[in-house]
Amino acid sequence: MIEPRIALVGAGWVVRNVWAPLLVQHNAHIVSVIDPQTDASTAFPAMSPGPRWHRCMSDQALHNCNLALICSPNVHHVQQALRAMGQGLHVILEKPACLSSADAEQLIRCSRETGAELLVSAAAAHRSDVRAMAAARGALGTLHCIDVSWRRRRGVPRPGSWFTQASQALAGSGADLGWHLLEVALHALDYPLIDAALCNHVPATADEAQQQATWRGDQGPGGAIEVESQSFSCLQARGGTLVRMSTAWASHQEHDETRITLYGSAGELCLRTTVGFSQNRIQQPSLTLTVDGTQTSLAFAAEDNLAPYRDFLGSRIASLGTCAQTREHEYRKLRSLASAMSALYPHLTPSCTARPGH
Known part of the structure; x- marks a missing residue:
């Protein structure tokens, strides 16, 4: 087990409110914060010593670090991950890890060559309701x-921020929210490749x-939104x-709602x-199994919003760099998700990625 010494690449909302506090809970030492915004220099006042x-x-920014958490604008993910792995750091990539199969293969090749672990953040699959759904998957027969x-x-x-700028985000809600959804759907299918897609991205x-x-x-x-909502x-x-x-980032619905339905034989x-x-949440989440006209409500544990992220880190940090089976599973997952992104956004190619060092 390594003692995690973290380089935070990006210091936005999710890093400050989710990842950094949870990393500290897992006894990680945040050594370096890499972000062009000046306020990033004072983003973690409670840490002593400060990063x-x-x-x-x-090279200086990554010095004395062994794990990079990359939460920068999407356009920089691939090159920053390659740079970090090239210096021997393990990498956790926030979603969407990449938006083309070619980029996924480049990341996997670098991980193999350097021996650095490549993890794709996967909070959705660690939710208690999603785990309960996965446990009931066997009752469905063949998934159609x-x-x-x-x-x-x-x-x-x-x-108006990088989230909605085409040059920085590259894609909109289909990649932002869709990555989480596809993480769950493709996991249920054991992470196959996606061969084709029909899409309507709505400006x-x-x-x-x-x-x-x-x-x-x-x-x-608010500012301009250049990617699909x-x-x-x-x-x-x-x-x-x-x-x-x-x-949908915005819709006519009363509540923000996520639905996942598996149709089996x-x-x-x-x-x-x-x-x-x-x-603005669904107040009574539910998981329902329907067989031959009979509905059965399935139980799952209540949990706070940070629990899936906490569980993901707990299951991954302790074994960083030590489990070949986990590494191959991550490669399979990345290939599957990247193939979906390639099908959803065929106009995006590896040439869309940024220059190294950004």
């Missing part, structure tokens, strides 16, 4: 189709810039199973809940 602050990734949707009432992430309307995610506490008026797609997994997906399984940190 170093660097505006960009460099999976429906996944995550539609928010008002939940655009910081309009944001002008008024959606005012429908920002209130739980983030962002200040100031809604996405509707049908993906075909290798083997024939269909995955139908719907995402022997039954159907439906989860209704709210993924993420929204305060």
